[in-house]
Amino acid sequence: MLEHRVQGVDHAAFPTFDPAGTVRFYRDVLGFPVVHSICAAGWGPEDHPDFVHFFFDIGRGDRIAFFYYFGLEPVHDAGRGDVYARFGPDVPEFFVRSRHLAIHVQDEADLLEYRRRLDDSAWPVEMQIRHETIESIYTHDPNGYMVELTRAMRPVTPQEDLDANLTIDALLDVVAEPDPTFGKLLARKAELIVERAADWEPAR
Amino acid sequence: MTALYVLDVPENSPLATVAARDPEVRVDRIGPYFAITADGPIVVDRRATGCRHAVWYSAVAGVARDSRIVQHDKDALRVEPVALPPAGAPS
Incomplete structure (x- = not known):
């Protein structure tokens, strides 16, 4: 096993064409502090525009960041998806909604506090779901990015x-063969359970 | 034989409890998994487990190759034995 040295998310970065809405959403509605920004003149071999790269703290020093490019028009019409990626009518909704950022909160009181902040804003909570082991609220930010x-x-x-780990080992075996299915995954996983689970000891 | 494996976590345990009510069904353990086995079908009524959908549809960890899920919906989970081709038979 390789030594695990990383320390969480430094930043996850997204483009925006609406810095005002983005700051309202993250700083003024959610209360995420602005912690860093870079104002850069365009440079490089490409015709790179001048830009502002700005960061919000999402807890524990982790950050979400945005790029605002001066003079760049939206690269596509809005429609389904977000300002980074647009999807045509042939793409199923579950796929469009699959990519998202989930931010951790400590407990129910904190979750409801963020629900209150969002519901008082232009970006109210769209769903609140208990998945049994986790409870989540969802909305889309001004750029169309799904935030949980x-x-x-x-x-x-x-x-x-x-x-x-048994799931992943079974999955890799199944996708290495033609026509992977959920049934084949469960069959391979059953074999791995029989081979490996009996001797398993919880790590101390 | 029919064999179904379910990870022992709090929200899954009602599934093993309900399955064990059938006298034809055995519930043993392999490490942290329930090993639910029977000579014939294994049928678990979802409402009897009290499992909500997110748990119900993700509770199955493994199904042996000589078994097959023939029903897994809002009403029940039903696993039945399947006849495997004899060793060496063309597939």
Whole structure:
């Protein structure tokens, strides 16, 4: 096993054509502090525009960041998707909604606090869902990016880490063969459970 | 034989409890998994488990190759034995 040295998200970056809406949403509605920004004149071999790269703290020093490019018009019409990626009518809705950023909160009180902040804004909560082990609220930011805030309803158990690893090993075996299916995954995973689960000890 | 594996976490345990009510069904353990086995079908009524959908549809960890899920919907999970071709038979 390789030594695991990384320390969380430094920043995840997204383009925006609406810096005013973006600052209202993240700083003024959610209360995420602005912690860093870079104002850069365009340079480089491409015809790169001047830009502002600005960052909001999303907790524990992790950050979400945006690029605003001066003079750049939206690269596509809005429609389904977000300002970065647009999807035609042939793309199913579950796929369009699959990519999102989920930000962790400590408990139900904090989740409801962020729900209150969003519901008082132009970007109210669109869904609040208990997935049994987590509870989440969802909205879309002014750029169309899906944002989730989530709390754990119980701690993750050690056996779930084992299960996740058996799932991934089974998945890699199944996708290495033609026509992967969920049924084949469950069959391969059953074999791995029989081979490996009996001797498993929770890590101390 | 029919064999179904379910990870032992709090929200999954009702599934094993309900399955075990059938006298034809055995519930044993392999490490942190419930091993639910029977000579014939294994049928679990969802409402009897109290499992909500997010748990219900993600509770199955594994199904042995000689078994097959024939029903997994809002009403029930039903796993049945399948006849495997004899060893060496063309597939």
